[in-house]
Structures are given as C-alpha cells and as structure tokens.
Amino acid sequence: xxxxxxxxxxxxxxxxxxxxxxxxxxxxxxxxxxxxxxxxxxxxxxxxxxxxxxxxxxxxxxxxxxxxxxxxxxxxxxxxxxxxxxxxxxxxxxxxxxxxxxxxxxxxxxxxx
Amino acid sequence: xxxxxxxxxxxxxxxxxxxxxxxxxxxxxxxxxxxxxxxxxxxxxxxxxxxxxxxxxxxxxxxxxxxxxxxxxxxxxxxxxxxxxxxxxxxxxxxxxxxxxxxxxxxxxx
Numbered sequence: 001x002x003x004x005x006x007x008x009x010x011x012x013x014x015x016x017x018x019x020x021x022x023x024x025x026x027x028x029x030x031x032x033x034x035x036x037x038x039x040x041x042x043x044x045x046x047x048x049x050x051x052x053x054x055x056x057x058x059x060x061x062x063x064x065x066x067x068x069x070x071x072x073x074x075x076x077x078x079x080x081x082x083x084x085x086x087x088x089x090x091x092x093x094x095x096x097x098x099x100x101x102x103x104x105x106x107x108x109x110x111x112x113x
Numbered sequence: 114x115x116x117x118x119x120x121x122x123x124x125x126x127x128x129x130x131x132x133x134x135x136x137x138x139x140x141x142x143x144x145x146x147x148x149x150x151x152x153x154x155x156x157x158x159x160x161x162x163x164x165x166x167x168x169x170x171x172x173x174x175x176x177x178x179x180x181x182x183x184x185x186x187x188x189x190x191x192x193x194x195x196x197x198x199x200x201x202x203x204x205x206x207x208x209x210x211x212x213x214x215x216x217x218x219x220x221x222x223x
Contacts, residue, residue, distance in 0.1 A: 033211070042215035043157070058210060090156055100147040100204040100211055104156035
C-alpha cells in the first residue's frame, strides 16, 4: 500500500550544495510530477513527465533538473541550492487518462541556509 | 486573469453548518474538475472528481457552472475534521498540466 514514496522527508542544505529528491510510485502510473509549495503560493509545478523517457518544464523549472529513471521513479535534483529553494516538495503520479486524479507523496521539507 | 482563482478564506464556521466556496477558472476548454483537501503540513488528497455538471458524495456536493466558469464545493453538516484547505484543479483534454488554485481554508469550530 505504499503509493508514492518520497525521500528524504527532511533536509537542510547550505547554499551551493547539491542534492537529489527521490520519488517512486508503485501504481504503474505513466505520469509523474514535481511540485513545490510555499506559504501563500499554493502548489506550483516544477517539472513533469507524461511517460517514461519524457520530461517537460512546468511553471518554475529554474534551478532544477529531473530524471525519469524508469516508469516507477522520477527524481528532482538541485545542482546548487539557493535559499529561495527552501520549500516543501511534493511528488505526484497519475494515470495518463485520468490526469487530474493525482496521488501525492508525503512531501520533502527542504531548508537552504 | 489567473488560471485558477479561489478565495483564500479562512471560512470560519460552527459544527453542523453548511458552507460553500467557489473556484473560478479561465480556460473555457477545461473539461474535468477536481477538488482536493490538504490538511496542515500534509500532502493533498483527492476529495471529488467532476466530469459533468456536478457530483455528490455524502455531505459533499460539487456543482459546475460552465457558462460562468466556476465550480463550487458545498459541505453540509460540517465536522471538526473538515477543517483543512480545499484546492481546486481544472483540467482539459489532451496534454495538459494540472494547475492548482491556492486553496480555500476552512476552519470548523465547536
């Protein structure tokens, strides 16, 4: 009953450090997404992957890279973290034909000092 | 005009009250609509899907007004456990990006 699993749940970084957020889903979904959520800003899409082997930019892609490693896994990388990237990051997945029905991971809380 | 607009609230209501809030959308091609609830410091979870004019699930009713481009969520007999933020997500067919509204905060008090 895992659904969408994100790691790590919490992370503190110094400015300039790099890190990768991992996401895996066990529902055989084609589509996967990375969102960030900041107070008063709602959920903003960073990148998404409509299917294995494809990735596309969302609303706020600058400073991030992604990899759709296989159908199950979609990782988000911060190459050089900045304080503006302090946020809660959510990974989500959906079936291709029911794209509005998203299943979310529990979130990763990232602080960049 | 923003793609999705919601009144942030908070809507502060007593237990047992009926409360409704709206979500307006700008894309007239939107076909399907979704309401999510998000508890404090938790992930969003799907509450209701609306593929036609509306949907009802127990105490929750979603109504779609395509002419005015808004969707509403009505909660009857509010419970303390309904306290959360409610997020609206309109979608359109084909390749699209799920765009979330900022959400409406609901506080149900004793």
